[in-house]
Amino acid sequence: MAQTPRPTHPPSIDEAWAFTAAHASATTFFFDFDGVLSPVTDDPDASQPAAAVLGTLERLAGVVQRVAIVSARPVSFLRSRFASLDHVDLYGLYGLEVWHDGKVVTNLAAEPWVPAMAELADRARAELPASTLVEYKRLSVALHYRTAPHEAPAVERWGHEQAEQLGLRIQAGRMVVELKPPVDQDKGMVITEGVRNAGCAWYFGDDMSDIKAFDALRAREAVDPSFFGVAVAVANPETGAEVSSAADLTLDSPDAVAAFLNEGLRSFGV
Incomplete structure (x- = not known):
């Protein structure tokens, strides 16, 4: 492996790409979906990858060890958007579901919560304001108030009440409250495991749940001086500053993510 010095933080863009190209065979790129590979939409089902994303990810997967998408969306949704990509792993529902080598693997501890999540979604539709978009994801329920931000207090209060009564966990996000099973799984845990044998990793995120993924890169650097992690934020007016x-x-x-990757791919000579 090329002996390119590990850059200090924050690295310059040129330093980061030079190190990555020198360690391409041991590098993983991780991406959130909403807000990173796709613009955020009022209707979650309408979200599609930005025009240049699919081709860019395919090119990237051809020169690094691994490319993966780590999302709050179910694997079934991610498959519908990225079915044409043969060499991209998919982590759905914060890692409760994984698409790898042509099959879906579900966290066994979460599986028994499917009926409770379905019932919760039905009650949310009946009890919350009609402007609330209730997204049932089999292993979680997301309560979106993007089209009616004035309903945020009522939606958040209802979500926290349900979490307390049912023993669920809350994941706050961009104009959404999500209820999940009480299973230890988040994006940080996905990254911790995913970089265990990596020499370099990038994570692109835009929301509060992505900060745990950034932290996982820092933790890996702390125990392995040869490892280099790059945390990339895709800014937005809702959670962008933090x-x-x-x-x-x-x-x-x-x-801009697609353009940044395409520019960086020049470091690999492709």
């Missing part, structure tokens, strides 16, 4: 302050680099949109 996420950006935890990152090494900041981009402003999914289109």
Whole structure:
């Protein structure tokens, strides 16, 4: 492996890409979906990857060890958007589901909660304001108030009441409250495991849940001086300041992510 010195934080873009290219065979790229590879939409089902994303990820997967998407979306949704990509791993529902080598693996501790999540979704539709978009994800329920931000207090209060009564966990996000089973699994844990044997890793995120992934890169660097992790924030007016302050680099949109990757791929000679 090339002996390129590990950059200090925050690295310059040129330093980060030079180290990555020199360690390509031991490098993993991780991406959140909403807000990073796709613009955030009022209707979650309408979200699609930005135009340049699919081709860019395919090119990237051809030169590094691994490319993975780590999302709050179910694997079934991610598969519908990335079915054309043969060499990209998919982590759905914060890692409760994983698509790898052509099959879905579900966290066994979460599986028994499927009926409770379905019942919760039905009650949310009946009890919350009609403007609340209730997204049932089999192993979690997301309560979106993007189209009616004035309903945030009522939606958040209801969500926290249900979490306390049912023993669920709350994941706050961009204009959404998500209820999940009480199973230890988050994006930070996905990254901790995913970089165990890596020499370099990048994580692109835009929301509060992504900060745990950034922290996992820092923790890996702390125990392995040869490892280099790059945390990239995709800024937004809702959670952008806090996420950006935890990152090494900041981009402003999914289109900018694709352009940044395409520019960086020149370091690999492709």
